[in-house]
Each structure stands twice: as structure tokens, then as C-alpha cells.
Amino acid sequence: MDTLDLLRQLAIIIFFAKLFGLIARKLKAPEVAGEIVAGLLIGPSLLNWVADTDFIKGMAEIGVIMLMFDAGLETNIQQMKRTGLKATLIAATGVLVPLVLGTFLYMIFYGFSAIGSEKFYHALFIGTIMTATSVSITVQALKELGKLNGMVGTTIVSAAIIDDVLGIIVLTFVIGLKDPSQNILTVTLRTLLFFVFAAAVGWVVYKVMNVIDEKHPHTRRIPILALAFCFILSYIADKFFGVADITGAYVAGMVLCSLRDDSYIARKMDIGSYMLFGPVFFCSIGLQTNVRTLDTSIIWFSLAFVAIAMIGKVIGCGGMAKILGFTKEDSLKVGVGMMTRGEVALIVSQTGLRVGMLESQYFTSVILLIIFSSILTPIFLKNLYEKHGEADYTDFRHPVKPARG
């Protein structure tokens, strides 16, 4: 590997990400959208100055892990307790509606077919790709708006975590329909086992970190050990339990979010994140795309796919939010916040390709969905928050202690 070229690529990425982030802010759009556009500009689509190399992929991976860890650290446990049941219901309908709509979309385009037929599985898989929300862009957008810890923000993040688990279960179930070696029961068990494992290990780590924190507050060892814990829990989640590594990172953050030095850790993580890893991650979404080689033959299907995937989440999540007592405006925020898809959708697609349930041309649709939802969600969210501030939900359920805010 040419380590020298890394320096050139990173210089270009962070410079253009910041530049377009600032331009986006001037245009009242969130910085994240600008960073993705920067990736499109400097990537193979236009200037071709930077390629999506293994190294950039690795940096982007660390970036998304740090982002989710940071989100976990900023979890408001009291809020989460209040949103837990609601979040689960929102996630469930948010998975179900796009799954059904996506399956129908394929059938409308390519004809209806009997359950169990080859074509039916292809249709079902299109729906499956639509299920998993990728909350990292929403998290960043909510953070910029200062709304991450509100009732809507917490509900979105909680629902997205549960949605992630549900998405994996759906994927495993759908693949299991073709491959008898996968079993929905073992997958569910594995996921549950991970949370039991994380709770047990997390309790020990929390206690140890608490002692270190009391003996040596505000020392470098605190964020370093925290980051090591985040990395290893993400690794273990994915490697041994088949749970997405970003879920592991988020749980690691939640474990440490009640430490006395939690905001100290978050501050240090945040610097590493915005200086280098964050811009690389968001740029890399643009880098992965080559607009020039997009397959035009399925362009109409792709447009419908993008629209249905986004509308599906708005109906599924927003509708349930409304039923659960959110105001109309806040229900829309929840639905829009859950619209974003990201690397999970790509991973699901790759899995589908491998097991023969998806043809490679549909990658175009998935990439377009990621780009559109990543750019539109933050813009929509910002507009929604500017038009209607969040309603007051203190009466939703009486909190045990006042929220930390």
C-alpha cells in the first residue's frame, strides 16, 4: 500500500468535506449533506481525485463506530426508559410497512407470483433491503440541531437500535426460507445472548471505570480505555453474536453514559470524530458511488424503490408515533428521522447477492436510496424543527428523576 497517497487523499477529503459542509450550512442544509456531496464530487463520479480504498473503508468504519459510541454516550437513560415500549412499537411497524410495500413494489414492476416461488423470494428480498434504518446520519443531524436528547430524538435512536435487531431477524428469516441452515430461533437467541453478555460485561466495565474515574478524574486513560471498550464490544457483537458492530458501539456508549466523566469522554471522542473520522465516513458514502456507471435500465424501478422505501418508514414509524400520542408534527419528525438507510442496507444487499436472492443491478437502487435518504432526511428534519419546535412530553409518563438534559 502506498502510505504516501493516504496523506493526499485524507487532505482532499477533510478539506472538501469541511468546505461543502460550510456551504451546506450557508444554504440552511445540514453539514452532513454537504459532506456526502463532497464525496460525490471528489470521488469516481466527477473529479476522481479520491478512491474508496481499503484504508478509507477502514477509516470510515472507525468513523461510524465512533459516531454510534458517541450517540450511546449521550443517551439519556431516563428518557430511554420512557421511550422503550413506544420505540419498540415504532420500530416494529417501521420494519413491517416497508417490507410489505417493497415486496409489492417488485411484484407491480415484474408481475405477481406465488408464495414460495423463486420470483417471490426476489420480491421479498427487495422488501428486506428496505427494513434496516441507518441512524448515524439522523444522529448527526439531530446533534447539529441540538435535538438528540429530546423526546423525538431519543425515540428515533431507540427505535433505530431495535429496528437494527428486527432487520437482522428479518434478513435471517428471509434467507432462512431458502437456506435451512439458518434458524430464526437461534438468531433471536444469539441476539438476546449478546444483550445479556453486554449487560454482564458492561456492569463490570462500568464498575472498574467508575473506580478509575474517581481516582484519576479527567485523565487521558479514561477516554482511551472507553474507546478500547467500544472497539472490542463492537467486534465481539459482530464476530460472536452476529449483531451489527454499530449496535455494539452504541451499547458500549450506553454502558458508560452514566459515568461521572461521560461528557469528558464524549468531548474527546467528538474531536477525533469531527477532525478526521467523521468527514471520512460521510464522504465515503459519496465515494462509493459512480454516477457515470449507474445502470439506467432500472432507473424507473430505482426511483419508485427510493420513494417507497422512504414513504414506508414515514408511514410505518410516523403512523405508529401518532397512534402512541405524539403530535402530528413530531410524528412526522419520527418518520422522517427513520427514513435514512446506510451501510446496513448495502450489507444486506451483498448478502442477498451472495445467496442468489438479489441481482447485482439492484445495487443502483440501494445506492440511490442511501444518497437520497442521507441528503433529504437532514434537510427535512431541519425544516420540520424550524417550523414546529418539539412539543412538551413531560406528562407522557412521570420520570423517576428529572432528565439530565
Place this chain on the structure above:
Amino acid sequence: MDTLDLLRQLAIIIFFAKLFGLIARKLKAPEVAGEIVAGLLIGPSLLNWVADTDFIKGMAEIGVIMLMFDAGLETNIQQMKRTGLKATLIAATGVLVPLVLGTFLYMIFYGFSAIGSEKFYHALFIGTIMTATSVSITVQALKELGKLNGMVGTTIVSAAIIDDVLGIIVLTFVIGLKDPSQNILTVTLRTLLFFVFAAAVGWVVYKVMNVIDEKHPHTRRIPILALAFCFILSYIADKFFGVADITGAYVAGMVLCSLRDDSYIARKMDIGSYMLFGPVFFCSIGLQTNVRTLDTSIIWFSLAFVAIAMIGKVIGCGGMAKILGFTKEDSLKVGVGMMTRGEVALIVSQTGLRVGMLESQYFTSVILLIIFSSILTPIFLKNLYEKHGEADYTDFRHPVKPARG
């Protein structure tokens, strides 16, 4: 590339680097030495938990660039003006003495031979490897001791920068003896051109950054743009002028060291550095070594090589420092501070191997030199500073303005 495994490797690296860094501190040794030992422990030498992959190499590269940039940012220009001539003289003898001693060492072991013979070039190349100081470990050690900006610290860093240039000239000259395509004149010219280029571009960048800094002080764009400038100047230095990238990073830091927000940039860089990139760089030195496969046949030569390489710098640099008016104790500090060798010695060796002037077995000697000098220099420096504080050199030459210190 398995991005998941990165998380495991990074978790292990930062955890053990911090752990051994803290142990080293308990044992009154500097943290850096502990981090290198951590690399030896978790690398192929012992536990084999982490490999020196391309990704780790890339992260280590960014780490050393950030470290040198940080050192440049903390340059005290007033001090440097006072140490410029002295540093040049110290660097010159610091290159000459090890070059001569190294050549003789080879001849003592393997027999004297006429100038111009094949064997003579091999001997000369052993001397050449000894020339280039790698100051990053010394910088880190001086920083930990809070002595980076003192007269001794500034002299060491200035001398090491000049030493780097001299080392490249020596290497090009020695290789040029065998290969007529290389010309000492063009190399010198290229190096001079780089400094002219860096001064011109640096002046523009400084002016632009100054305007941004005044309009938006303490905003994220300042350190991000600074880092982008550092990366691109490092790249240009190496790619277009054949000057080591770390020299480019140091010069980038010097360009920005008089900004009003220079310490703000340095603080942000420092966090990225100690959280992740720094530990990865120092660990990677240990990772590159497999003690088990060391060639034992040249063990005696290697031990002599290590001793001579270190003593050569102490005599060459320390002796000249004494002549130039430093106290005996501070001269020893200068000599010891210049002892460290690092990645530059490895790059020189690889070049020698490629052009047939070095046999691969001597890599053992070079790696041992890097390890010994990296571990011993910080320990020696710490002891020296604890025994004798730095003398007062305010009378050395009258500074134009009082030093910022």
C-alpha cells in the same frame, strides 16, 4: 480487507499501549518506551495478537505525521533563530561521526578494503544507515518532561530537521557512487526548492488562515484546515521534492506556529494523537519486529552496531554542543536526544537492499538499533533532566523579542 478485525486490533493496541505506558511511568521510564514494549508483546514476537497490517501501517504513518506537525506547531521561532547555526553544526558532526564510525565498524568485522571496491560500498552503507536521527520519540519524551521548548529541546529538534536533510543528501550521494543517474547537485537543489516552495505556499496559507482565524476564532474549521495543509504539504514534500514527508509535516507546523490560534490547533491535534494515532505509531515499531526470527549469526555485529550508532551521535552531536558553549550536562542531553533512530533508518535500509548495497540480514541490526535507541533515549533523557535541570542560556545571544516559552 476485514474491517471488523481492525476494531479488535485497535482495541488491543490502545489498551496495551496505555497499560504499558502507565507501567513505564510507574517505573520512572517514559510512556513511549512502554508503548513500544506493548507492541513487542502483542506483536509476532510474543502473543501474536496483532499484525503489522497495511491499515496499521497507514495509521502509524498518520500518527508520525501528526506528531511532527504538532512539534512544528510548538516551535518557538525566536528560540529557533537563536539555535539555527548551532543546530546546523551539531547536525553536521552528528552525521559525519556515525558515518565514519559505522564504515570502520564494518571493516573491523569483515576486513578493510580499498575505496571503490564492492566491499567498501557495503561498509559505507552501514555508516549511512546510522546517519539519520528519528526525532519523533525524543520529541514525545521531551514533551512529557515539559522540556520541548527549552534551549536543549529546540536545538535537538532543529538539529534533527537539518540532520534529516543531511541524511538524505548522504544517502543520495552514497547511492550515486554506484548509480550515475542520481546527482548530488540535483538532490541538493530539489531540497532547497522544497524549502522555497514551502516558504511561498506557507506565506499564502498563513495569511489566509490568519484571516479565517480572526473572523471565526476557535471554530472547528481552523484545526481541520490546518490538518489538511499538513497532510498535503507532507505529500508534496515526498512526492515532488523527494524530501521526507515528516519534514513536510514539521514545516507545515512551523508555518502555522505563529497563528493566534496555534495552541488551539495543537490541542486538537494532540487529542487525536494520544487517543489513537500516537499509540498505534509507537506500538507499530514493536509490531514490526519478530524477535523469534532474528538472525543470530550476526548478533555480535548487531550489538556493536547498536552501540556505535548511539555513541556516534553522542560524540558527534554532544561534542559539538560542548564546543558551542553548552554545559557538559546539556551537551550530553543533546547527544542522547539525537541517538534515536526510527522509520527513516528502515527506509534507508530498504533503499540499500534494493540497489544491492546492503544484505537483508543487516535488517536485524537496524531493528535492534531502533528498539534500543527508542527505549533507552527517553529513559536516559529523563534521568539526565532529573539530575541536572537545564542551564540558563539567556546570555547565549540576545533574543530580538522575549521568547514565548
